[in-house]
Amino acid sequence: MSKQAEFAVILKMNAMFADLGTDELQRLANLCHTQHLGNGEVLFQKGDAGDALFGVRRGQVRIETGASDGSRLTLNFMGPGDLFGEVAVLDGQNRTADATAGEASELFVLRREDFLAFLEREPKVAIKIIALLCQRIRWQSERMEESMLQPLPVRLARRLCALAADFGSEVHISQEQLGVFVGAARESVNRQLQAWRKEAILDLQRGRILLRNMTKLTAIARNE
Amino acid sequence: MSKQAEFAVILKMNAMFADLGTDELQRLANLCHTQHLGNGEVLFQKGDAGDALFGVRRGQVRIETGASDGSRLTLNFMGPGDLFGEVAVLDGQNRTADATAGEASELFVLRREDFLAFLEREPKVAIKIIALLCQRIRWQSERMEESMLQPLPVRLARRLCALAADFGSEVHISQEQLGVFVGAARESVNRQLQAWRKEAILDLQRGRILLRNMTKLTAIARNE
DNA sequence: GGGGAAGTGTGTCATAAGTCACATAACTTT
DNA sequence: AAAGTTATGTGACTTATGACACACTTCCCC
Numbered sequence: 001m002s003k004q005a006e007f008a009v010i011l012k013m014n015a016m017f018a019d020l021g022t023d024e025l026q027r028l029a030n031l032c033h034t035q036h037l038g039n040g041e042v043l044f045q046k047g048d049a050g051d052a053l054f055g056v057r058r059g060q061v062r063i064e065t066g067a068s069d070g071s072r073l074t075l076n077f078m079g080p081g082d083l084f085g086e087v088a089v090l091d092g093q094n095r096t097a098d099a100t101a102g103e104a105s106e107l108f109v110l111r112r113e114d115f116l117a118f119l120e121r122e123p124k125v126a127i128k129i130i131a132l133l134c135q136r137i138r139w140q141s142e143r144m145e146e147s148m149l150q151p152l153p154v155r156l157a158r159r160l161c162a163l164a165a166d167f168g169s170e171v172h173i174s175q176e177q178l179g180v181f182v183g184a185a186r187e188s189v190n191r192q193l194q195a196w197r198k199e200a201i202l203d204l205q206r207g208r209i210l211l212r213n214m215t216k217l218t219a220i221a222r223n224e
Numbered sequence: 225m226s227k228q229a230e231f232a233v234i235l236k237m238n239a240m241f242a243d244l245g246t247d248e249l250q251r252l253a254n255l256c257h258t259q260h261l262g263n264g265e266v267l268f269q270k271g272d273a274g275d276a277l278f279g280v281r282r283g284q285v286r287i288e289t290g291a292s293d294g295s296r297l298t299l300n301f302m303g304p305g306d307l308f309g310e311v312a313v314l315d316g317q318n319r320t321a322d323a324t325a326g327e328a329s330e331l332f333v334l335r336r337e338d339f340l341a342f343l344e345r346e347p348k349v350a351i352k353i354i355a356l357l358c359q360r361i362r363w364q365s366e367r368m369e370e371s372m373l374q375p376l377p378v379r380l381a382r383r384l385c386a387l388a389a390d391f392g393s394e395v396h397i398s399q400e401q402l403g404v405f406v407g408a409a410r411e412s413v414n415r416q417l418q419a420w421r422k423e424a425i426l427d428l429q430r431g432r433i434l435l436r437n438m439t440k441l442t443a444i445a446r447n448e
Numbered sequence: 449g450g451g452g453a454a455g456t457g458t459g460t461c462a463t464a465a466g467t468c469a470c471a472t473a474a475c476t477t478t
Numbered sequence: 479a480a481a482g483t484t485a486t487g488t489g490a491c492t493t494a495t496g497a498c499a500c501a502c503t504t505c506c507c508c
Contacts, residue, residue, distance in 0.1 A: 091358030119351055126350035127343055133357040134315030140364050148372035149407060152465070174485065183373060185466055190487065206474055206485060376495075398455065409496055414457065430455060430504060 004029045007108045010055045014083045016132050024125050031114040037061075037101035048095045050088025051112045056080050059105020065097045075180075077102065079166060089115055090129070148183070150223060153192055155182040157221035160202075160211065169211040178209075228253045231332045234279045238307045240356050248349050255338040261285075261325035272319045274312025275336045280304050283329020289321045301326070303390065313339055314353070372407070374447060377416055379406040381445035384426075384435065393435040402433075 008029035011017040017025060034057065037043060043054070043061060054061070056078050063076040063084065075097055078084050088095060089112050119126040147155065159181050163171045175193065179186040193209070196202050201217055203210040211217060232253035235241040241249060258281065261267060267278070267285060278285070280302050287300040287308065302308050312319060313336050343350040371379065383405050387395045399417065403410040417433070420426050425441055427434040435441060 087358050087361055091355040091362075093358070093362065096362075116351060119354070120347045123344045123347040123350055126347055126354065127340055129354055130343070130350065130357065131315040133354065133361065134311050134317070137311055137357065137360060137364065138315075138317065138320075140361065140368070144364070144368035144372070148368070176485075186486090187467080187488085188465055191465095194487075204486085400455075410456090411458085411497085412495060415495095418457075428456085 003034060003108075004032060006057070007032045007055060007110075010081055010083060010108065013081060014086065016083075016086050016129075016136075019128055019132065020125060024122065027122075028110075028115075028118060028125075031110055031118060033109045033111070035107045035109050037105045037107065039101060039103050041101045043099040043101065043107070044095050045098045046095055050085060050091070050093050050095055053083065053085045053089035053110040053112075053115065054078075054099075055083045055108035055110075057106040057108055059107075060102035061105060061107070062100050062102045063097050064100065077166065082166075088112075090133075152182065152184050152188055153220055154223050155184070156189065156192055157217050160209070161214070161218055161221050164211055164214065164217075169214070171209045171211065172207060173209065174207050227258060227332075228256060230281070231256045231279060231334075234305055234307060234332065237305060238310065240307075240310050240353070240360075243352055243356065244349060248346065251346075252334075252339075252342060252349075255334055255342060257333045257335070259331045259333050261329045261331065263325060263327050265325045267323040267325065267331070268319050269322045270319055274309060274315070274317050274319055277307065277309045277313035277334040277336075277339065278302075278323075279307045279332035279334075281330040281332055283331075284326035285329060285331070286324050286326045287321050288324065301390065306390075312336075314357075376406065376408050376412055377444055378447050379408070380413065380416055381441050384433070385438070385442055385445050388435055388438065388441075393438070395433045395435065396431060397433065398431050 004026070008025050011020075011025055011029060017028070020028070032055075037059065046065065058080050061078045061082075061084070063078065065075055076084075084099070085095075087093075089110060092112055119129065147158070150158075156178070159178065160171065163173065175189050176186045179189045182189070193202065193204055196217075197204055199216070201211075201213045203212060228250070232249050235244075235249055235253055241252070244252070256279075261283070270289065282304050285302045285308070287302065300308075308323070309319075311317075313334060316336055343353065371382070374382075380402070383402065384395065387397065399413050400410045403413045406413070417426065417428055420441075421428055423440070425435075425437045427436060
């Protein structure tokens with residue numbers, strides 16, 4: 001399979017491009033380049049212009065942010081097939097976090113200027129993108145309002161389920177970072193995790209959480 | 225001033241269209257119609273297709289939602305110069321609330337089909353709209369995360385400031401509705417308002433709040 | 449004008465979650 | 479292996495806010 005065809009598949013899996021027609025998608029995918037990163041190499045930093053969309057072909061990219069106290073907090077891990085920077089490529093705003101290769105990686109790169117020229121040539125696609133962004137706005141305002149009002153166990157369970165979708169049942173994350181994710185204190189996270197360990201829903205190790213009973217966890221995430 | 229020119233001014237005042245060029249804006253405004261509503265007349269209901277954008281020329285439209293217990297809660301008041309349904313006109317999704325004329329009103333109407341045809345003819349405008357939607361997405365995710373984590377006094381002060389921008393220093397709203405706005409219990413709202421009354425920041429009347437000291441209030445909204 | 453409905457003011461209590469403080473435990477570095 | 483560093487576990491306390499209960503007022507309408 002050609003590089004471009006491979007990228008088209010990745011685009012297709014992302015909600016933002018899922019509704020585009022196969023032909024439109026392929027023409028879009030044809031605009032991509034690839035880029036190699038060594039382990040630990042910096043892809044972009046907070047404040048850089050958002051001039052491209054990236055897809056991970058192989059390797060791993062960490063999205064992280066330097067906290068005010070100098071410590072670094074990982075906000076997300078992007079593995080093969082993941083796409084990031086969809087919004088930046090559309091509006092060109094500055095990056096709001098840093099991106100670093102967690103291992104030697106190869107990325108698909110779709111540059112902003114190429115993407116915009118494409119949209120100008122194909123206004124029907126631009127209109128579809130508009131509709132998708134609108135959906136996202138609605139989805140966000142629904143989710144956010146709902147989500148932050150949920151009690152901590154629900155928020156935590158949801159985040160764990162989301163992480164499980166990316167990493168399988170062995171989630172590699174510190175309880176501190178998990179706290180940042182769900183907007184809660186580390187201690188509260190720990191106490192909840194302990195409670196779930198007693199119910200055999202999961203096991204805890206240093207820097208790692210082993211999900212034992214996804215059924216129960218998703219039930220909690222759905223708020224009973 | 226022609227009807228269309230008047231509508232162009234209203235569009236220009238809205239963040240979503242502020243960045244469009246004068247000529248583009250006028251061509252867009254030329255697509256509008258007008259519609260008259262009698263007092264209490266229903267403009268649309270929850271679940272209707274979102275097939276148009278509205279601007280208030282004169283009168284008042286209430287955006288409200290029927291709560292599960294049958295009571296109605298007003299989510300927003302739209303007065304002359306206000307625009308609503310910007311997102312619906314772009315993605316055509318169903319309305320999520322009801323809209324009713326609070327008095328005899330005249331509205332500008334920009335139909336979805338006309339708007340989409342316009343965007344297809346002018347892809348540069350479509351791209352600007354895309355950028356604006358992206359801004360909105362960023363803005364939302366920043367605000368939401370921040371906002372819900374703020375303590376109640378801050379959320380309340382922010383909402384009051386926002387209402388003051390629309391209605392001046394005499395905000396006509398029940399404490400119950402205010403509670404819905406900020407996601408808090410009516411009693412908590414009341415206690416906070418009482419505290420502020422003692423500090424001479426505002427005065428309370430039945431169904432009405434008189435803002436006496438916007439300086440202090442905005443200071444609280446900025447979280448000291 | 450009498451009776452309800454809606455809006456408001458306040459006290460008491462329960463609870464979720466943050467903060468602080470410290471004990472371990474597990475990795476790293478030298 | 480010793481020492482330092484980071485991650486985790488847990489108890490005690492505090493605080494914000496929701497929940498309930500009820501009194502009081504104002505408005506509306508029959």
